[in-house]
Amino acid sequence: MSRIARAYIAGAYEHPTRKADDLSVAQLHADVAKGALADAGLTKDDVDGYFCAGDAPGLGPLSMIEYINLRVRHLDSTDTGGSSYLVHVGHAAEAIAAGKCSVALITLAGRPRAQGMAVGTAARTWGADAPDHPFEFPFSPTTANMYAMCAMRHMHEFGTTSEQLAWIKVAASQHAQWNPNAMLRDVVTVDDVLASPMITDPLHRLDCCVVSDGGGALVVVHPDIAKTLDRPRVKIIGAAEAPKHQSGGRFDLTTSGAAYSGPAAFAEARVTPADIKYASIYDSFTITVLMLLEDLGFCEKGRGGAFVADGNLISGVGSLPFNTDGGGLCNNHPANRGGMTKVIEAVRQLRGEAHPKVQVPNCDLALAQGLGGSLATRHGSATLILERE
Secondary structure, eight states: OOOOOSOEEEEEEEOSOSOOTTOOHHHHHHHHHHHHHHHHTOOGGGOOEEEOOTTSOTTTHHHHHHHHTOOOSEEEOOOBTBTHHHHHHHHHHHHHHTTSOSEEEEEEEEOTTTTTOOTTTSBOOSOTTSTTHHHHGGGOOBHHHHHHHHHHHHHHHHOOOHHHHHHHHHHHHHHHTTOTTOSOOSOOOHHHHHHSOEEETTEEGGGBOOOBOEEEEEEEEOHHHHTTSSSOOEEEEEEEEEEEOOGGGOOOTTOOTHHHHHHHHHHHHTOOGGGOSEEEEOOSBHHHHHHHHHHHTSSOTTOHHHHHHTTTTSTTTSSSOBOTTOHHHHTOOBTTOOHHHHHHHHHHHHHTOSOTTTOOTTOOEEEEEEEEEOTTSOEEEEEEEEEEO
16 A cells, blocks of 8 residues: 655764763764764754753754754754653654645664763652652652552553563563674673562563663654655654543553553554564663554453563564664663664664564564653553555
C-alpha cells in the first residue's frame, strides 16, 4: 500500500562518547547537530526549524539557536521527558506539512555520568511548585522504586517473574556485544541478571539502564528536499503522543501511555503490530519494555513475560528484534532521556546500516516508542511508525 509521507528523516547521529568530562552540554548539542546534518548532506544554513527539550541549557531553544548560530522561522521546546524527541519528530512533520519550516533539526545532550548524578535512586521531584509535590515529596519517590512498583504489580496480577524480565536484558546484551560504543558489551545470562544486586524489589541492577553522557540528533525534511539528498529515504507514516496520569486515584499500574499513542500511530500509518519488522522500545528498566510491548499490541496484556522469555526480542532468533544497538539497558541512555537513540537505531535498521550481526533482513517497517516521566504516576508516551521508501 502506498503511503504519502508528510516528512522524512534525512539525518541521524549518535554521539560516540559515554562520559564527557571535557565537553559542556552546549558543546554536545552542537556536536550532534553537526553530525546529523553531515549525515543528511546538509549544513546549518539549511536549517529553518529547531527542536529541543529540557536537557538544553539556558533558555532552551533560544540559547541553542544562538550557540549553533542558526537562523530559523520555527522552534519547539516541548518537554515530555524521554519521549520528547519522538514527539518532536511528529511535531516537525506537522510543521513541515503546514509550511512552517522545511528542514527541522532536533537535538539532545547531557552529562549525568560526568556530573555523578544519582538519576535513578535519589528522591525525585518535578519542582516545588508542581501540584503533586506536597502529596508525593514527603515519601521521597525515586525513579527506580516507582518502576519497581509497576513490576511488582505486574507480577501480582499476571504471574510475571524476575526470570522473564531478565530475558529483556539478555536480548539487549546479545546486541550490545557488536556495538563498539556500548557501555556494557558483555553478554549476560538470566542467572547473571538475577545474581546482580537488588536495587529495589523486584528490580536488580541489571534490570536498570546505564547512566551515560552524550546525545543525539535528527534532521527531518520536506519530501521535496528528501528527493534531492543522496541518502536512503525514511518516511514518517505514523506519529502519535499521549499523556497518562493518576486520574484522581483511578490508576492502573500495569498499563502505560503506549496503550493510547500506539493504536493512534498504527491507525495513521495504516499498519498493524504484525507488520513491524523491527522495534526500538524505551528501556529505562526491563519492566518498561515488557509493559510497552503489551500496550503496543505485540502480545496480549499479561503475556509479555512469556513473549520475551521465548527469545522473541533477539535479532536473528525472534519475531520482533528490538534495540539492536544494545538500547538503554546496555548501550546508551544519554541525559537520562533515551528516546532519541530509539529513533536513531530505527533509522539505521531501515537504511540497512545497523551492525551486520544484528541487521534485520529486508527491514522496511520499524516502530520507535518513547516514554518520559514516571511509569507509576504521570508520564508522556510517543509512538513513531517509520518506513523505508
